[in-house]
Amino acid sequence: MEIFWYIIIAIILVMFFILDGYDFGTGIIHLFFAREEKDKEIIAKSAGLFWDSNEVWLVAGGGMLFMAFPTFYASVFSGFYLPLIMVLWLIIFRAIGLEFRSQFPYQMWKDIWDKAFGVSSLLLALFFGMALGNIVRGVNLGGVENGESLYEAHYFFLPLWDSSFSPLSDHPGVIDWFTLIIGLISVVVLAIHGANWVILKTNSSINKKLKTIIFRLNISLVILTIISLAAWKTINPDALDNFVQTPWLMVFPLIYFSGISGLFFIKKLKKDIYGFVLSTMLVLGGITASLASLFPVILPSTNSVNGPLTLFNTATEEYGLSVALGWGIVGFILLFVYMIIQKRLMAGKIDHMDYGH
């Protein structure tokens, strides 16, 4: 039962990063590459039309996590207090940037909200990547000092950084060189994903250029991925054991690597949607591969006093999980149905959609 809920929540969160991920990516592309007002407008619109229904996956995922794994929810949300609240603020800026830019016709007004949208998207991509980095690296559960726990074994508190910036220190912070690498990977992946979305949904004048950009970003992604794997192996020598023991889990990293390989052919692809599918594979493969390498742990411990958090020691009891199954499945199907209806009705390029038309 716990495993079932783990999978459901993982799917919801992966959906969030695929869907809202292209909004973040669109923001990054907007920030660095959109120059003409017309492009800025349609690129912002290609995210603006969808961000709120995409964000629902975050709300649903958060709610599900709260219900099924309350101990994990409580521990992680209070432990990452500062970065999480900052993510909330960034989410607010991102949303108002998108919603308010076209409310007034003044150039200065638009510039302000364009920057708000672009910068907060960039930082969100970075922060979410670092969050994944933190989960993979683990935290000092129980706040152990000299072999004594300061808190109950499933609580911790992370500072933003620790002066060594090293994942190997006794008190790693949220930001260290390892989580930064993962954060950068996330920025690059989502930028590629966003660029594909812009190509798919708009007729912006930079679509051609974006393909070249995707190609270049893809090269840096290969380099970053290799570095991150090496780094991970240094921090945690048995990081890849799960894949050795259960070889079929290799499908997840394979999805990721096929995405990368495919994207090298971005300029030859016949349809724009193929590019988008490939970058979706990057997001999907990247997250699921990380989760698979940890399974059944969901938050490793960096000390030897307290054991890691797993899906078994953080889940609520059986009855709650099983009644939620009934409505959960219905809700889950509805989520997909709404999404499909919406995406079908809004299919095609969005350049000319306007109020009341």
Added chain:
Amino acid sequence: MEDLLLYDRLQFAFTITFHYIFPQLTMGLSLLIVFFKWRFLRNKKEEYNDAAKFFMKIFAVNFTMGVVTGIPMEFQFGTNWAKFSELTGGIIGQTLAMEGMFSFFLESSFLVLFIFGEKLMGQRLHLLTAFLVFLGSWASGYFILATNAWMQHPVGYEILDNGKFVLENFSSLFSNPWLIPAFLHNQMASVVTSSFVVAGIGAFYVLRNKNVEFGQLFLKTGVAFGLASSLLVAFPTGDWNAKNVAKYQPAAFAAMEGIFETEEAGAEIVLVGQPNMVEKKLDNKIAVPNILSFLTYQDWDTQIPGMDQFEEEELPDNISALYYSYHIMVGLGTIFIGVMSLAGFLLWRRKLHMTKAVLWSLMMLVPFPYIANITGWYVAELGRQPYLVYGLLKTSEGISPTVSAGNTLFTLLGFIGLYILLGLLFLVIVGKIINEGPKKLSH
């Protein structure tokens, strides 16, 4: 520890108060939008369609604000109230997760379709999208109130040895006797807010002699809905809630009614008075004997326990704020009924659009339903103190064990700054939409 608890409470109170400014309008307004759209399909007058689209524009801005301020609410359970989340997540996580799954999705997907899809879908489907937006926002109110109802009056749980609350009976979360009265009252109160907004904009147009045909339409609709909902909010729903508080939270009831000493027989109802916490009495009291007993128990002489009957630790910790919040809510409710009845009467005699004084009052009253709604929530939340889960878990036991007071103060200040900015932007944009008026939409 003391400081930490204080900042945690202030941050929650501040962020939820700000959040609740928006959903109360969206929930009520979505009903009026469905009404306009439905009338348009019946009578084919373009005006009604424009009205629906105009208010959906205001709705959309409000909705964005509701979403961006709502996500911090969901996260704060974990960030600031980790112990509470850990202990009760197995129960309130159910209703909160259902809210995310069933309602927000409905609302946000169909809102986009309403705004961009009229030509695409045809009028009937367009009405359907408006209806689904309405359904989504009311469902979200329902689930969130189910969550709150469980904290006010916990049911269907079992407490394990390690202190965790686990769910024993799922359906009792929804048959909680606290839920239905609170939900109906809350929804009616949000219709009050939206009716005053609609009528207020109408009055503004008529007074400024601009978009007058829309002004008349908004006045008519706003006053009709406003009168009905103002009455319903007081009776039966407000009355029903009061009976619930008397029954399940007697200490809170004594405090909100300002009963310091238990009377021999029937309790009096306090109309005016200021709680004096030192001498434990009401200063400058004006009260009518026996009425409270009658209103609560339909019997003039039933004894109602006063605050002297409870231990100090069982009483809410901010009695004056609770007392004033309650009296402000009920006082405003009475004023709303009065003004809406008068406006309704004038509307019926076809004199409303000429009666300047009433138009001005309708316009100036727009902020007050917001105040009534927020003070109403203060009654509920302050009355629940000192418990987080009534009778079972103290508020002080629910905070995050590892977050320091300094961090919480920092984020509280951050939220205050950010929300002031948001509030200003919101006012500017809604002001612009109102000023442009509905005409612009129909090119």
